[in-house]
Amino acid sequence: MAEKPASEYRGSIHQRQKDLMLDWYQRLDHSAETGDPPAVSMMISGNCVELLEGFGAIPLYPEVNALQLAIRHQSLEPILAAEEMGYAGDNCAYVKADIGCMLKGITPTGGRLPKPTLVLCNFVGCNTYVKWFEHVAVYTGAPLNVVDVPFLRSDQPSQADIDYVVRQLKEVVGQMEKLTGRKFDYDRFQQAVAYSSEVEDLWSQIKHLAKNSPSPFDAYFDAITLMGPLYVYRGKREGVEFFRAALNELQQKVRVGEGVYDHERFRVVVEGPPPYPYFRTFRDMFASWNAVAVASTYSTVGGLWEFGFRHDSKTPFESVAMHMLAQNVTNRNYLQRYDQIRRYVQEWKADGLIIHFVKSCRLFSAGQGDMRDYFTKQLGVPTLYIESDLEDPRYFAEAQTKNRIDAFFESLEHSKRTAEHAVRA
C-alpha cells in the first residue's frame, strides 16, 4: 500500500547536527592515529562528559556507534558475530553490535576508533553497562573504572549518595592524571560545567516548545537526532552555539505556526527507545496519522532537564554527581518514570501514550505492562503497547506493528470525532 511519506524535518539543524557528529568521528579517527586527544569510553546515560574536558579528552560512546549502524541497516552482521562468540540471543543487542564491530573492525563512518585510555563505566541504573564495559576492557586491554552510582531509591539522593559519587569522581581524576600524564585542569572542567548548564537551558526551552500546537518538531524522532550533540558537545562552546541556533529556528517555526504536520491530528508521548533498524518505517506509521510525539522518555536518558535541573559551575563535582544520581531517566526509579510521563501527558497535552518495549533493554522494558496498567486503569490515558528491539532487526514485525498503530489511532479518531460531535451538537 502506498504510504504517505514521513514528514521531513524542514530546517537547517539536522544538517548542522550531522556535521558536528562527523567532526566528532574525525577527531576520534585522529585520536586513533596520534593518541591525541585521549579517548575515554563512556556510556550515554547520565554521562559525566564535563569531567573529560578537564583533560581535553574526547568521549567514545559505544551506544552512538551501535545506533548509527542500526539506522544504516548494518547491525545484524556484528550481532551475529557476537552470538558466534557465545553471546545469547537474549543479551542486549547494543552490546553484541558493539563487540561484534570491535572484532570485525567495523565502524559507522569507516574511520578508525581509538583504543580508549580509560574504560569509564558510569553505572547509572543499567546493570548491562557494568557487564558491557567489563567485556570491552577485557577485549581492548584498557583499564576499567566503574563509577558506582547508587540507584535513586527515594525522591532525592541522600548526602551519603552524593559524597560517595563525588569521592569516586575524584578517584577517576587521579587515575586519569596517571594514565594521560596530564594535570587535571579544574578551570576548564568548571567552564565545561558552565557550558553544560547553558546547553541544558536551551535544550529545556526546546523541549517546552513542543507544548505548542502544532508542535514545531517531533520530541521523539527529531529529538533523537539532537541527542548526539547533546552528549558529545554538552560541555563545549560548539554545543552552546548549536543549541542556540536550534532554539531560534524552532521558535521561528512556532511564530509562523509551522508544525511537523500541516494538520497535526494527534499528540502522543513515547516511552522507550526506538526500533533503530526500522527508524524511518516506524516514523512513517505515525506520520500516516499526522501523529506527533510531543515528549519522550528516551530523550532524557542522558539527562532530564525540562523540569529545571541545571549543572552548577559553583559546585562542579557535586552537580555532576547530582546529574548522575537523580537527573537522568535511567537512574531514576520506575515510579518516578511513571510520574515523568504523567507530567508529559498532562502538561504537553497529549492524546495518548505509546509504550515501545525493546527486547534488549530490561531497564526500560521490564514492568512496562504495569506502567500500561497505571496509565490505562488509574489515569484513563489511552495507551498502546508494542514490542520490538532497538538494534536487532530480527524482532521487528512490520505488519503486526502497523496493525496495532492503525488500530490505536482508529480508536483515538473515534473518540475525537465523538467529542467534536458532542461539541457541535
Add this chain to the structure above:
Amino acid sequence: MPLVAGIDCGSGFTKALVAAQDSPGSELRIMGRGRARSGINVDQAASEALEQALAGTAKSDLNYIAATGFGRYNLSFRDIAITEITTAARGAYFLFPHPGAVLDIGSQTTRAIAVKENGRVNTFKSNDKCAAGSGMFIARAAKYLEVPLEQVGELSLHAAHSHPISSVCAVLAESEIINHVSSGVSVEDILRGIHDSLADRAGALLKRVGLNGELTFIGGVAHQQGMVRALKQRLNVKVNVAEDCEYVCALGAALLGLRRLASRN
C-alpha cells in the same frame, strides 16, 4: 559373528539398521534397513522397522540392540539407550571419516554437532525454543503451497530469485508465504527463500559449535537438493550427504552397540 541392531525411535519415523562385524576394526556388514511410522507405541513401530531390517534373520539371533532418538527409553527390548546426538556423530563419522560438523535437520529440531576424530561429540547446539528452522517449517510450507514434500527440493533448484522468510515462527511464517504468493512470487522462489532462511538458521547454529572441515548433512531434509545447495552457497563448505541419510543415527547406534558388545566379552 556378532549381529547388532541400531534403532532410532524418532518422533516422526522409527528407523532400524542391522549390522554385523567379525571383530572391532574389521569391515562392517550392513544386513538391512527398515522404517515405520512411530505413532504412539514405540515397541510396535520398532518391531515393524526391525522386521524389515532383519530381512529374514530371526530377531533372536541379535546379540545386542542399541536404541537412540526421542523414544529410546520407551523401547522395552533395548540393551542400551544412547542419545541421537552421540549416534548421529558416530554414524556420520563412519560414513565420512573426517572431523568436522554434522547438521541434523529433523521434523522438530535442528542440531549442529562438532565432531572430533573417531566420531566423538565435541560440542553441539540445538534449536529447541521453538520449531523455527526445523523440517516442520518446510513441511507446513509445502502443505500450504500444495506441493508434495518430495518435490520441494527439486523445485527450489529451479528458482530464479530467493524470497527470504523473516518470521521466526513456523506457523506465522505461513502468512508471509501467503503474502508472497498473492503478490505473485513463484512457488520455486518461495521454496528457495525457505531453504535459504533455514540454511541461515542452521549456519548460525553451526558457527556456534565451530564449523571447520566438512559438513555432513543428515536427517530427512537432507534429501532436498535445494536445501543442500542453500547450505553450500550460504556457508561455502563441502556438504556430504549419504543416500540413506535418515539411517545415520541408527547406524551410529549399531556401531556403539558393537563396541559395547566387544567390551563385554
Add this chain to the structure above:
Amino acid sequence: MEQFERTFDSLYEGLQDLSFVGVRKWKEQHPGAKSVAFFPVYAPMELVHAAGMLPVLLSGAGDRLDIQHADSRFGSFICSIIKTTMEMAMTGHLEPFDGLLFSSICDSARNLCFVVKRNFPQMYVDFLHLPHSTSESSVDFLTEEYRRIITELERLGGSPIQPATLRQSIALYNIQRRLVRQLYELRAQSPHLLRAWESYVLIRSGNLMPVEEHIDILKQALERIPARPGKKRDAIRVVIEGSFCEQPPLELIRLLENAGCDIVEDDLTIAQRWFTEDVPLTGDPVRALAESYVHRSVYSSVRHDFFKPRWEGLAEKVRNTRAEAVIFLIAKFCEPAYFDFVLFKKKIDELGLPHLLLEFEEKLFTFDRLRTEVETFVESLVFD
C-alpha cells in the same frame, strides 16, 4: 538414621509449599512479630534477625503456580522468577510478609521492586543498593546504606536495634555459613554419600526457617551423613555455574546426577555461602557486614570486583574440587549469567575443560530435551 531421613523428607515437603506455613506458624508463636522477605541473591539477613523479625529468602514459585496475572505486568523476554514472584504477590501468597527487600542484582529485579511497591502500598518495600565497586568508599557507602535499612526496620518493628544484638545475629549466621561450607566440603569429598539434590534441599530449606532451627538440622546432617550407606559410582565430577538467582527445578538437578554427573560444586542459593570467611564480631557490626560484602564475598555474576575477575573465581572452584567439567545452568532471560558465560567459557576453554550450556526455567516440568543434551555430554566424555 531413619529419624534424619524423616526430617529430610519433611524439608523436601516444605520446599513444595507456597503458603509459607513455617512463617505463619512462627508469627503465631511470636504475636506481633514481623517477617521480612528478600528477593535473591545476597541478603543481609542479620539486620532483620537483629530487629527481632523472621528473615526469609524467596526463590520463586517453581512450577507450582500458573502465571495468570504477572504476564500482564511483565512482557516477553523477562525471566520466570520475576513473573512468579509478581504472581505470588498478586495472588496473596506473600501475605505473611510485612516487608519485601530487593537489591541491585539486575534491571528486571530492580523494576519489580518498584512495581511491587506501587501495587502493594501496605507493605514495606525497599531497594538495597549493593555496590558494584570495591573501592574503600564503597565500604563507607554500604555502611550508610545498611544504617538506612536499619532505620526503616526499626520503624517497622517499633524498637531500636542494639549493636550487641546485631553482633549476636552475625555470630549465628557465621555458624550457619560455616556449617554449609562444611556440607559442601563433605559433598565434594564423598558425593556418593550426599547427592547434590539432597544437600540442595538441606540448604535451601534454611531460607524459610529461623536460622537457629536450620543450624540444628545442619549439625544433625553433618553428623549422620558420613554414616550413610552408599557406594562410589562411575560419574564425572562437574561444577554447576549460573543458577544463583532463579533456581532450577529439583528434578533437573536429579536428572543431571542420574545422567552420570557428580555435582561437586555449584552456586545454587549462594546466599548461605556468601562470605569466604566469618564476619568479624569486633568493632562496628554494621561496618563489619559492609566490609565483608565488599572485601570478603564469594565471586558472583551479580557482584563485581575488578581486582579479582569472576572467571578466576570459577577456575579456583574447578581446581579445588578437581572437577572434570563445568555445566552452565542458566535461567532463560538471565542477562547477568548470559554475559558472564562468555568470559567464563573463555577461561574454561583455556583450562582445557569441557563445558555444557543448559537453559532452564523454574516452571519447567518436562525434561526430554535437557536429558538428551546432558546424556550426550556425558557420553562424549565416557565413550572413547
Add this chain to the structure above:
Amino acid sequence: MRIAAGVDVGSTQTKAVLVGANGDGIQVLARSLIDTGANVRKAAEKAFDECCQAAVIAQADVGFVVGTGYGRYNISFGHTQMTEISCHARGAHFLCPGTRTVIDMGGQDAKAIAVGPSGEVLDFVMNDKCAAGTGRFLANAAEVMGLGLDDIGPLSLRATRPVKIATVCTVFVESDILSYLSQGKRPEDIMEGVHLAIAKRTMSLARRVNIEPLVTMTGGVARNVGMVRALETVLGQKIIVTPDAQFMGAVGAALFSLEKLGESFESSVWRDHAVSSGD
C-alpha cells in the same frame, strides 16, 4: 434500503457480510465463509461474490465495502480498510449489545479488546511473534490426536483429570501430546489440558485490558465449546458467544461501510486516514 458490505480476510478463512439499513433499522442480509488459501485477492472476491449471490443482490448495488483482517490491503474492490480490532469491537457492540470486552481467537491471533459504550475501542492487546495459543495451535493439537476440529470441544467437556501442557509452541505441542498418548492418558483429558493451557496464556495477556462484563468471544475458535468453557473457568465469568461469532469482524466492517453511506456524524470519521494512506 442502503446496502453495505464488510470483508474480513483472515489467515485461515475469509468472511463476507452484507448489511442493509432502512426505516426499521439495520439487519444482516447475508454472510459467506470460505478458506483463504494461497490467493488472498481471489478469496476476498469469491467470498464477496458468494455473499451477494446469497442475498440476491448485484455487487453494483453495494454502496460501500470495508476490508479488514490481515489481508485487507489485498482486497481489490474495497473502498477503505480498517483493522480487525475496530471491526470486532463494532460487530460485538451491534450483535451483543452491552459488550464491554471482546476476546477474539482466530487462526493466528489472540486478542482482547476493551469496548466503550458506543462500540469504540478503549484498549486492546494482541499475541506477538508466535502462534502459541491460537486457533492454529488447537487445529494442530486436534490433528495430532486424529480428531476433527469440531470434535475436540465436546470431547474435552468430558475430561476429569486434565493433563499439564508444557509447551506453547504450536509445533512442539505435538510431542507433548504424543508422549501423553503413549502414557495412556485419555484424549479428553489431553484436550482439556490443551484448552486450559491456552486459556491461561490468553487470559494472562488479556488482563492487560480492563476485563468487564459483558465478555463476548469472537473468531473461529468461539465455536469450540471446550475452549469457551476453559476461558470461563480461568476468567471466572460468563462468556457470550453468538452464532455469528466467526463473522464478527466482517459484520463490524459492514457496519462501518454503512456509516460511510449514512449521514450519521461518523460518516466522515475514517476518510482522513483512508485518503492519507492513499489506498
